Amino acid sequence: MEFLAQGFSQAFSFANIAALVIGTTVGIIVGVLPGLGPMVGMVVLLPFTFSLEPSVALSLLLGVFCGGYFGGAVPAILLRTPGVPSSIVTAFDGFPLTARGEAQTALSAALVGSLGGGLVSIVILIMLAPLLSHVAASFGPPEYLVAALFGVTLVVVSFRDQLSRGLLLLGVGLFLSTIGIDGPTLSARFTFGFWPMQNGFDLVALVLGIFGIGQSLLLLEQGILKTNRLDLGRNTLDFSRIIGTLRYWRTLIRSGVLGTFIGLLPGPGSVLASFISYDVAKRRSSDPESFGKGNPEGCVASEAGNNAVPAGALIPLLTLGIPGEALSAVLLGIFTLNGIYPGPLLLIKEPELISTLYWSMLLINVVAFAMLALLLRPFAMIVKVPPAILAVCVIAVSLIGIYAVNSRLFDCGVALAAGVVGYVLLRLGWPVVALIMGIVMGPIIEDRLRQTLSLGEGNPLFVFGRPVSLTIIALGVAIIVLPMIIRKLRRDGAEDEGRASS
Amino acid sequence: MTNRTDEDSASAAEAPSGHETLAAGIGMAAAVLLILSPWLVDRSGPDPFYKGPLIFPMIVLAGTALSAVPAILRLLRHRVGLPFHVDGNGFPGRAAALFVLMCLYPLGISAIGLSAATFLAVLIGLLMVYRRPWQSVAIAAIMTLTVHLAFKTFLDIWFPAPWLFEMIGA
Structure with a gap:
């Protein structure tokens, strides 16, 4: 309790509240707009965070992170077009409810689900982070190296259908992180004698280019919704429906817990959390046939599951320094740019920051709920903004942000080149998250690799002589190999059955 | 007739696409950088190889080049030329x-x-x-x-x- 009290005043300071309200607003807007998403919101706000206190900067970006998931449900329910990918599951029951003239019921269920899932996940985060930190305190460089490799491997493996593409992009990301002057040895690497490259590629320029510019160009080509149909009934959320939704409290808690633990694993992310939460709710329901035809419980389960992911993803990020997906990777970038290195000692070294972070997460969920409940129609109307305007404005703000950081035209050039790469990769549907993971995790993995090899005097097999490293390796092998074996067995079984029946 | 159509569609599905061209291009660029890396990295420092600036880029570039091998093999197997279209949806x-x-x-x-x-x-x-x-x-x-x-x-x-x-x- 004392720990939580440390960040209370900072969390309720004017700067922090302003940051989280602005972040949440931006998050809801980019979440409501199909084709943008919280990642674009986060990277566009990234340059603004450099002049802010770390806790305020994190509140701003976490606001976008969580607000995006809240906002994503609105177009999914009203127009059957998810604002964020995970909200597709919300549309299964949300849109049939809208079609029946019960949009308010669906929106109430989704928003209560989002709020409940978010709150449940924060409680788990507060309880689980110190435990994991305690375990991680016994880690040395080899364990960190193995844990970091385990994290990036899980992210790549989660794109099973595109494994070689994921590995390629991870490799490209890791390589990009090596360009420039090498910190420990002060040796120039891959600079081709071009002095602006000695500083390496700026993380902000790369991330803003790939997502801010690349995604906007894609948005311009593909367009988003063109609709005049927004059947809300009233301007705000109908509060009597909110009370009615509370009868699904079991589903809400269960989905929140599931979402948090899925968010904890690097890779799977919010889409899987939504699907699994929805599936479990359907299986345990007394009326499973009504799912997919307009059951509010489906909206509660899906939204509670996906909105629990941000807090779940913070657990490995804060305790091990391992981001589970691209959004957490950007948060890790903010930590390191401010000289804060997430790991088991973070809770001991920066208790006030972490406590503020917990309070901010809590406030963000409440603020996002309240904003959407009270300003439902204005937020829903955002889907009518033409994509051409959005694309031009997002690219312009991205480029100003990059130029503002160092006033270097070279960084703008890097961002524009990254924009082209991002556009092509996003259009092809390649797993861009692997590229971001590589860029962010590159320096961390290289640092740990050097320390590990120094400890082992150049012998990499030294890692296998340490029990904790071996345990993580065994766990990694089990998580990666077991599903492959199970799938192979199932496929063989299905083929045998097919042969027998024919 | 139906069998032939099925075979055609199966071979079309297996045929290399712009994805393979891109993957192969990235892999070959990584291989070239791997070969040239001793000259592109300043190794004048006193550190042994395992603490030096070259080990990590070499591991990464080797892994990247290896990841592109399946795509390169698919391109070589079909020998239909390099498809350069992104996704067939026209020029943006x-x-x-x-x-x-x-x-x-x-x-x-x-x-x-x-x-x-x-x-x-x-x-x-x-x-x-x-x-x-x-x-x-x-x-x-x-x-x-x-x-x-x-x-x-x-x-x-x-x-x-x-x-x-x-x-x-x-």
Whole structure:
């Protein structure tokens, strides 16, 4: 309790509240707009965070992170077009409810689900982070190296259908992180004698280019919704429906817990959390046939599951320094740019920051709920903004942000080149998250690799002589190999059955 | 007849696409960088190889090149030439035009300043892709004001003096 009290005043300071309200607003807007998403919101706000206190900067970006998931449900329910990918599951029951003239019921269920899932996940985060930190305190460089490799491997493996593409992009990301002057040895690497490259590629320029510019160009080509149909009934959320939704409290808690633990694993992310939460709710329901035809419980389960992911993803990020997906990777970038290195000692070294972070997460969920409940129609109307305007404005703000950081035209050039790469990769549907993971995790993995090899005097097999490293390796092998074996067995079984029946 | 159609569609599904060309290109670039890496990395320091600046890039480049092997093999197996189309959805003309304009925008900021460059870039960009003149002027003006307030007034970020104005002034 004392720990939580440390960040209370900072969390309720004017700067922090302003940051989280602005972040949440931006998050809801980019979440409501199909084709943008919280990642674009986060990277566009990234340059603004450099002049802010770390806790305020994190509140701003976490606001976008969580607000995006809240906002994503609105177009999914009203127009059957998810604002964020995970909200597709919300549309299964949300849109049939809208079609029946019960949009308010669906929106109430989704928003209560989002709020409940978010709150449940924060409680788990507060309880689980110190435990994991305690375990991680016994880690040395080899364990960190193995844990970091385990994290990036899980992210790549989660794109099973595109494994070689994921590995390629991870490799490209890791390589990009090596360009420039090498910190420990002060040796120039891959600079081709071009002095602006000695500083390496700026993380902000790369991330803003790939997502801010690349995604906007894609948005311009593909367009988003063109609709005049927004059947809300009233301007705000109908509060009597909110009370009615509370009868699904079991589903809400269960989905929140599931979402948090899925968010904890690097890779799977919010889409899987939504699907699994929805599936479990359907299986345990007394009326499973009504799912997919307009059951509010489906909206509660899906939204509670996906909105629990941000807090779940913070657990490995804060305790091990391992981001589970691209959004957490950007948060890790903010930590390191401010000289804060997430790991088991973070809770001991920066208790006030972490406590503020917990309070901010809590406030963000409440603020996002309240904003959407009270300003439902204005937020829903955002889907009518033409994509051409959005694309031009997002690219312009991205480029100003990059130029503002160092006033270097070279960084703008890097961002524009990254924009082209991002556009092509996003259009092809390649797993861009692997590229971001590589860029962010590159320096961390290289640092740990050097320390590990120094400890082992150049012998990499030294890692296998340490029990904790071996345990993580065994766990990694089990998580990666077991599903492959199970799938192979199932496929063989299905083929045998097919042969027998024919 | 049906069997033949099935075979055709199966071979079309297996045929290399722009994805393979891109993957192979990345892999071959990684292989070239791997071979050249001893010359592209300054190794004059006293550190042994395992502590040096070359080990990590070499591991990464080798892994990247290896990841592209399946794509290269698929391209070699089919020998149908390198497909260069991205996804068959045509050339992104509007996106390309806006991209070229935005390439000039940072140069514009350094030449004529943040506000003037933002107004011009947003206005021209909207005229190219949105094509409603009065709305475009209004949006460009609002955007310029917002950017000025956010970056200069609120965040107090320093931008270099526009060199074109300085030159004219001098």
